[in-house]
Amino acid sequence: MADYKHVLLVTDLREDSDQLFEKAKLMMELGEKIKLSILHVVQESILTAGYEIVPIVPASDESELVQQARGKIDALLTRFAITTDAVYIETALSTRRGILDYVESNAPDLLIIGRHTRHGLAALLGATADDVLPAVNCDVLVVKLGAPV
Template sequence: MLYKSIILAVDLTDESIKVANKAVALCNAFSAELHVVHVIESLNYAYGGDVPIDITDIQNQLRQTAEDKMSLLLDQLDTPNKNYQITQGGIESEIHRIAEEKHADLIVVGSHCKHGLALLLGSTSNGVLHGSPCDVLAVKVNDPNKEK
């Protein structure tokens, strides 16, 4: 199966470049178009509804920080076919929506090693996998055994 449209979903942490490099390698191998996506989880969404203060300034600061970090990440990627999108909402649902919109064949996400309660509750990469309109590749970004 050939991949022609690949979504790279990043959290814009320092580990994003490792995930991005895997996505770029796949794009180069398949001559695919890369769509880099970052979702800012809406504070209203994160806290389950109404927030009793005006959060416009906070959301604007989050977006500006994301734009700055996205620019730095894109500068490091070695592929001519890259687009990016920063959106706001539920992380998994926005990634699914964009994958459908872009007719993606593959979503690439980072997978953090989780332990205890975080493992039981799931992760973003697990949430992206369930309900995805296409294949999902979870790239392991840290190994707790190597950190010991």
């Protein structure tokens, strides 16, 4: 196993996110002095009208989304008895952009990310994991998650 110093867990906080936290806990138990960071990206809701970009969701609602995400992450950390001070809830125009910005700025050794099976129209959009994988310069653990999206 590689000697990981900084592991980044990226979560969308769906019901099956616990699988990612299980993997992160395992990584923490296998290595010594591993820094675990957790990232959740809240997509900014915008509408473009001609040359103007207009927020759809008021900033106060976005702040509420960040607080709800923090509560869910704290609950998962407690459930899996994982301690970390590095929880980041970022807002970005896309989940992909938020993840790539974090990876570029913080250079983790390992990225843990989930991937849902996609059907119908969702399959045309693709999975975030598929979009991020070729653009990062670190090892990636892709965890197959439960129910299709």
